[in-house]
Amino acid sequence: MKKIAIVPARGGSKRIPKKNIKSFAGKPMIAHSILAAMKSELFDVVMVSTDDEEIAKVSKQYGAQIPFLRSAENSDDFSGTGDVMHEVLSEYERKGEGFDIACCIYATAPLITVTRLQEALKLLETNDFDATLPLGRYASPIWRSYHLTNSNGIDWNFPDFEAKRSQDLKQTFFDAGQFYWFYPNNLEYLENKNSFGKKKGGIILEDYEVQDIDEPTDWDMAELKYKYLKSRVH
Template sequence: MKNLCIIPARGGSKRIPRKNVKPFMGKPIIAYSIEAALQSGLFDEVMVSTDDEEIAEIAKKFGAKVPFMRSKETSNDFAGTDDVLLEVLEEYKKIGKEFDILCCLYSTAPFVSSKRLIEAFGKLNTTIDFVFTCVAYSYPIQRGLHIVNGKISMLWPEYVNARSQDLETSYHDAGQFYFARVASYLEEKTLWGKNTVGLILSELEVQDLDTITDWKLAEMKYNLLHP
């Protein structure tokens, strides 16, 4: 069985310029993803898919491979993750390399660890084709509110008197990494196929990185996790 880790890292990030190589706690943020993937020992190849020469050089410095550069078609603002992954698999196939398992590991995931990667990989079995990270909402979504014509009301009024501890826990995608059996992925063209399970992370391990405030919060969390 051959396993491939793909780390997408486009050069044209908008909200935080050069986000994929911006220093985080002393080193480029992409380094954390590369190092965790290599340290896991799970992968026959850890590669970075990028259209940017600087990102490619930094990726190689930290041990990843950049066997080819990303195309213009998958480097624009409208290309999705699936477009990138399918292109990578096709380019490898052209040079005679095919894989059984792929892991899409985002480049801005400083909390990722080899331990979590190994844990997620272990969930793949004869009935499970996909695994991705998720985290619980910090407050029950059943008590959610919306504002219509300036007036606030509950989305689900039937829960107005429900105790929060009695409501079902809900989760959302943590946006850290995804495992997939390549055959199933090529058939379903999604990282969230029919036979998918989640790896639940704690709130300390998860942080969106869309603003500078997000970045500072992530550094605070990192310091809590690594005193």
């Protein structure tokens, strides 16, 4: 089964300038994703899809392939990840190279590990899923969540669960934003390619493996979790 890792890395980050190549724990952020993919030895090809020459240069330095730059159509703020995956895979097809399984690995996922890549691939290959991904746990039950009304008033999002005990509510999870394993052939038949498929499976990450990185404080927290994660891995 031929496999490809695709790291989408568009230039022009606004909240954290040059986020994809900013130094994180001593390496450019994107290097952590590239190196995890290469270290896993799961892939025939590890490539970066970018519209940015500087990102391309850094990615090549860490061993990723850049056979072509991303189109302008899929480089704006509204481009979906699945659309980028489809563009990349279609371009490979035009060059006569196809893949049985693909993995979208995000450029800003420094907490990614080889073990989790392996677990999610096994889940995909041994079950009837279209895609598999890592999940984080909501710390508190979303069924007991509020929203703000006028003048900082609050109201229940799910009033039917107000009287329920927390321990009786279903545990809930969110996309950890690290990677997706999927079957390239499925993208051809999806109206919404950004869904990666209808039937999905998930592996559950520990809290210290999950961190969104959108603001400078997120970055600091991610570096703390990275150090803790590396101390456990080694």
